[in-house]
Amino acid sequence: MKTITVTSPLLPPLAEFNEYLQKIWDNKWITNNGLFHQELERKLCEYLGVKYLSLFTNGTLPLITALQALRIRGEVITTPYSFVATTHSLWWNGIQPVFVDIDPTTLNIDANKIERAITPQTTAIMPVHVYGNPCDMEAIQAIADKYGLKVIYDAAHAFGVKTGGESVLNFGDISTLSFHATKTYNTIEGGALICHDEGTKQRIDYLKNFGFAGEVDVVAPGINGKMDEMRAAYGILNLKYVDDAIAKRQKIAAIYRQRLKGVEGISFMEDIEQVRHNYSYFPIFVDQCKYGMSRDELYFKMKDNDILSRRYFYPLISSFSTYRALDSAATSNLPVATKVANSVICLPMHHEIEQDDVERVISVFNR
């Protein structure tokens, strides 16, 4: 039987990519703010509805660079329900992560619990738009304004997500994207940083190129975060196909929801009014008592049927051995996140899933 994979990369047509490769070979400008790099930055600004965007070679370096650019120190409040890169970016800057529990509906950081985690060392909040669902950005900004904190959104899942017609990337001080192969829009490896003024964009561009400001001066201990021309060209091409891919994902999500509605003990998230979703994941939550099977049993049953799903996010970042000694990592501090991490499965979700595949996935639930 065909294996149904949890994700599949959106690949541009090879013939089109070959034409772009020919152009790169012809002009021999293969990296360092090349022509395709410039073009992709422009096109992404337009597509996403943002003003200032800097490309990066992956989605982790923009997080690390954002913290550098804003000179964040001390403690940063963040969520344990994310991919490890969120917390790692803090650690790589010598910043202490402080975990706050998540909201049971959105699964994003619970804005009501942020204030009590603030100390004199707190300098910023780093929320994540988990599965592309927008955080409570108004409440987070109100807290940030009250305490003089910066807000850096890890928007790795939120490519193209809008709320009330406005890109979520336009909130906070900086937002970051990942264009990793597993994401809705990919450049194989890649990422971007979105900021809101020209001065910050300039500083980010220095920082991602070793801190070089012109040929003869280095103004900051920067890093090498540059995206090369091949992946920029790949990105330009994929941008033409990403809307179709999102539309396909939306259809899959609709069928999943329709088929799973009647299954006792299985719940899922609904679309939010006024939000343009990107359907990057389809998480379901298993209530073991009502469903009669544990999350892990169901996960392995799918695997036995050649259906690859993913327990995402499990384990919580706060329970990895590298972070579990932090005070805020205690399970008693994170009851909602703990419960969600123990019940979640992300079902196969990508542009190549067919109706038959969905039926096969659903048949595992019904048997």
Ligand SMILES: *Cc1c(COP(=O)(O)O)cnc(C)c1O
């Ligand atoms: C994918 C991801 C990242 C890191 O992106 P890379 O491009 O793999 O470095 C960061 N945060 C979240 C929430 C992610 O899902």
